Amino acid sequence: MDLGADLRAELVRAVAATIERHAEELTTLDQAIGDGDHGLNMKRGFEAVLADVANLSAKPWPDFLKGVGTMLVMKVGGASGPLYGTLFMGLGKDLPAEPTRADLVRAFRGAITAVQARGKSERGQKTMLDVLIPVAEKLEAGVVDTGAITVAAHAAADATIPVKAVRGRASFLGDRSIGHMDPGARSSALMIESVAKVLEKA
Ligand code: ADP
Numbered sequence: 001m002d003l004g005a006d007l008r009a010e011l012v013r014a015v016a017a018t019i020e021r022h023a024e025e026l027t028t029l030d031q032a033i034g035d036g037d038h039g040l041n042m043k044r045g046f047e048a049v050l051a052d053v054a055n056l057s058a059k060p061w062p063d064f065l066k067g068v069g070t071m072l073v074m075k076v077g078g079a080s081g082p083l084y085g086t087l088f089m090g091l092g093k094d095l096p097a098e099p100t101r102a103d104l105v106r107a108f109r110g111a112i113t114a115v116q117a118r119g120k121s122e123r124g125q126k127t128m129l130d131v132l133i134p135v136a137e138k139l140e141a142g143v144v145d146t147g148a149i150t151v152a153a154h155a156a157a158d159a160t161i162p163v164k165a166v167r168g169r170a171s172f173l174g175d176r177s178i179g180h181m182d183p184g185a186r187s188s189a190l191m192i193e194s195v196a197k198v199l200e201k202a
């Protein structure tokens, strides 16, 4: 097993543990402005990824990420399943087998563009993109401090609270979506935090 496989397995374990730990919170957020399934959806998805961690992490980065994305599409469901699936599959599609930091930043932006195309969505509509896009901008600006990335991700999720939802189920509520954090923005920030923590030690 090469170092890459260890790191990939650790990333899966870290993200799955974070989602498990916060599943109830994500569900509560989705109860306020959606249908209350986001925590359960994400938990189901990452439990499936975790169950297949040995097989997935043995694959090189592009196939690993595509495998994770495919699993999320199959298992998460809802709107977030296809969208997070697209994110991870997009990362895998754009990444060389031995990625540099620059490759990673480029692939992250490409994957976000794919999510936008799939969701017909953009920044400012109270979705996961409101976290993913500012994080991509930080990375593109050359920020390497994982702590700063984590802070930016959580600040971006917090910033969805006063926003009116324009996409997803929450948009059905119109002005009543104002005053609640977007569940997908929260799950994105949590995933970014756990990835950052693992990469910091790598
Ligand atoms: P569902 O809304 O089908 O119940 P989830 O509850 O699992 O699915 O996920 C909801 C999250 O998905 C939202 O909080 C939002 O962040 C994200 N989302 C929904 N629609 C879109 C979209 N068109 N573009 C980007 N993100 C979206």
Ligand code: MG
Residues within 6 Å of the ligand: 030, 034, 035, 036, 037, 038, 078, 169
């Ligand atoms: Mg939901």
